[in-house]
Amino acid sequence: MLKVLVSDPISDLGLQQLTDAADIAVEKKTGLSEDELVAIIGEYDALLVRSQTRVTERILAAGARLKVVGRAGVGVDNIDLDAATKRGVIVINAPDGNTITTCEHTFAMMMALARHIPQAYRKTVEGVWDRKSFLGVELRNKVLGVLGMGRIGSEVAKRAKAFGMEVIGYDPFLSEDRAEKMGVRLGSVDEIIRQADFMTVHTPLTNETHHMIAKPQFDVMKRGMRIINCARGGIIDEMALKEAIDEGIVAGAAFDVFEEEPPKPDHPFLTHPKIIVTPHLGASTIEAQENVAIDVSEQVLHILRGEAFQNAVNMPPIPPAVRAKLEPYFELGTKLGSFLAQLAEGAINEVQVSYSGDLSDVDTTPLTRYILTGILSHHLDKEQVNIVSSFHLAKTRGVEVITQKSTAAKGFTNLISVTIRTREGKHSAAGTLLNGYGARIVQIDPYPVDIPPEGHLLLISHTDKPGIIGRVGTLLGVNDVNIATMQVGRKVVGGSAIMVLTIDKPAPKAVIDELKKLPDLTDAIEITL
Ligand SMILES: NC(=O)c1ccc[n+]([C@@H]2O[C@H](COP(=O)([O-])OP(=O)(O)OC[C@H]3O[C@@H](n4cnc5c(N)ncnc54)[C@H](O)[C@@H]3O)[C@@H](O)[C@H]2O)c1
Numbered sequence: 115m116l117k118v119l120v121s122d123p124i125s126d127l128g129l130q131q132l133t134d135a136a137d138i139a140v141e142k143k144t145g146l147s148e149d150e151l152v153a154i155i156g157e158y159d160a161l162l163v164r165s166q167t168r169v170t171e172r173i174l175a176a177g178a179r180l181k182v183v184g185r186a187g188v189g190v191d192n193i194d195l196d197a198a199t200k201r202g203v204i205v206i207n208a209p210d211g212n213t214i215t216t217c218e219h220t221f222a223m224m225m226a227l228a229r230h231i232p233q234a235y236r237k238t239v240e241g242v243w244d245r246k247s248f249l250g251v252e253l254r255n256k257v258l259g260v261l262g263m264g265r266i267g268s269e270v271a272k273r274a275k276a277f278g279m280e281v282i283g284y285d286p287f288l289s290e291d292r293a294e295k296m297g298v299r300l301g302s303v304d305e306i307i308r309q310a311d312f313m314t315v316h317t318p319l320t321n322e323t324h325h326m327i328a329k330p331q332f333d334v335m336k337r338g339m340r341i342i343n344c345a346r347g348g349i350i351d352e353m354a355l356k357e358a359i360d361e362g363i364v365a366g367a368a369f370d371v372f373e374e375e376p377p378k379p380d381h382p383f384l385t386h387p388k389i390i391v392t393p394h395l396g397a398s399t400i401e402a403q404e405n406v407a408i409d410v411s412e413q414v415l416h417i418l419r420g421e422a423f424q425n426a427v428n429m430p431p432i433p434p435a436v437r438a439k440l441e442p443y444f445e446l447g448t449k450l451g452s453f454l455a456q457l458a459e460g461a462i463n464e465v466q467v468s469y470s471g472d473l474s475d476v477d478t479t480p481l482t483r484y485i486l487t488g489i490l491s492h493h494l495d496k497e498q499v500n501i502v503s504s505f506h507l508a509k510t511r512g513v514e515v516i517t518q519k520s521t522a523a524k525g526f527t528n529l530i531s532v533t534i535r536t537r538e539g540k541h542s543a544a545g546t547l548l549n550g551y552g553a554r555i556v557q558i559d560p561y562p563v564d565i566p567p568e569g570h571l572l573l574i575s576h577t578d579k580p581g582i583i584g585r586v587g588t589l590l591g592v593n594d595v596n597i598a599t600m601q602v603g604r605k606v607v608g609g610s611a612i613m614v615l616t617i618d619k620p621a622p623k624a625v626i627d628e629l630k631k632l633p634d635l636t637d638a639i640e641i642t643l
Pocket residue numbers: 188189209212213216261262263264265266267284285286287316317318319322323326344345346370371394395396397398493494495
């Protein structure tokens with residue numbers, strides 16, 4: 115008999131496929147401590163959780179029979195994915211089941227914010243009939259900025275149109291075509307903060323999105339904006355938001371999620387008259403809870419029975435012979451992907467990968483997955499992008515993936531060439547493993563180079579003219595940016611050229627901006643690998 119432990123409140127109806135299965139015993143034990151879970155997890159083949167149970171390395175280590183952890187919801191930040199991967203435990207989630215529910219909560223928050231409903235309710239039930247203090251605003255004819263146009267953001271945009279709002283959306287994966295079909299104006303973060311009357315965030319919390327709305331953004335924000343966060347605490351800097359409200363820049367805010375959950379009792383949002391809050395209720399409807407439980411139960415059943423499954427967020431097995439051949443290239447592939455994602459601007463439409471030489475005689479799909487992981491991790495939630503999910507994520511984001519093979523490798527024994535196309539243009543990079551010398555990037559766009567793919571790189575596009583290297587070196591030196599190595603690549607004398615510097619620590623943004631102002635320099639981009 116296979117045993118499944120359900121350690122958080124999960125819909126009974128949604129679990130029915132598991133409870134009805136004759137070969138599976140489902141046990142519900144909620145509210146257990148880590149020690150209590152460690153003590154019993156050894157008896158179970160599957161563990162089902164929401165966001166309350168923290169699935170730690172200790173729990174995974176004690177799960178001798180554990181084959182799968184199922185998350186009835188989207189975020190897997192409560193599960194130690196690395197530990198699960200190391201122990202061969204598959205982690206799956208239910209990314210689609212709570213999209214509409216969370217979108218509707220966002221709208222509930224937006225309307226409550228526009229009409230001061232929680233504040234008015236409180237006064238009314240306290241016996242005060244106050245019809246003067248709660249003058250609201252209409253949504254109609256207002257501009258809604260949506261940061262993150264994935265599953266939830268897109269649904270919010272759709273509903274906003276029905277309310278007569280103009281929607282500006284920003285998402286690195288939102289193409290002009292898709293935006294046009296949705297009736298959404300494609301904008302930048304800057305355009306949204308300067309133009310929107312309401313702004314709602316629907317991105318994962320990543321290094322890039324952490325505090326993406328903070329003091330510098332509030333300083334230039336359209337006065338009177340109303341802000342909603344039903345995604346993850348930390349995307350908006352909470353303290354900077356409170357100050358912006360107190361200074362009259364922001365008219366009000368509605369938050370379902372917090373940097374620390376639950377927030378401390380003295381958190382200023384809990385008593386602020388212009389901020390409304392809910393306790394992470396975005397996914398809490400009967401329907402969403404049934405949906406996510408159905409999705410996760412179905413996949414757990416497949417996994418326990420050894421059948422094909424979807425929505426795994428960690429590693430799948432790779433045949434040993436293929437792994438032996440490809441493994442040395444996994445890191446190079448990921449770095450080439452990450453390099454290009456940082457270099458490219460705009461929504462990615464196509465990724466083209468070409469394998470030459472030694473690599474052409476095996477199934478390179480796992481390696482392509484690593485390259486895509488490198489590309490997608492730059493914009494999506496790192497915990498959700500891995501070699502299992504990367505193809506699926508690329509497809510759902512409208513990114514076409516094309517692979518080619520050839521036996522000739524331009525003088526190298528092996529060569530991986532990757533080209534990314536966006537609506538702004540295309541960029542390519544090629545890498546190889548040099549016997550005894552490790553990984554190298556050997557081509558960037560048309561320019562031959564020889565760079566180890568690691569650390570902090572500065573890519574400077576310029577015109578091939580005397581003096582430019584000196585000017586760049588002087589500016590960096592004056593600003594205490596130490597150059598470790600420097601290379602220059604060009605196709606023709608006096609034409610366009612590229613300079614690649616490795617620097618010991620990241621250069622401040624102000625220094626990059628200064629670099630861009632130097633004569634004959636066309637662009638400067640910092641890349642961290
Ligand atoms: N409050 C809740 O209970 C609740 C419920 C469900 C989901 N969520 C959260 O909502 C968020 C969105 O969920 P989803 O299902 O729509 O995810 P999704 O992956 O479908 O969409 C996220 C989008 O954010 C975009 N993005 C990444 N970095 C960005 C950046 N710097 N600027 C703009 N866009 C960026 C991605 O390209 C992606 O399209 C997640 O953080 C999820 O955990 C919260």
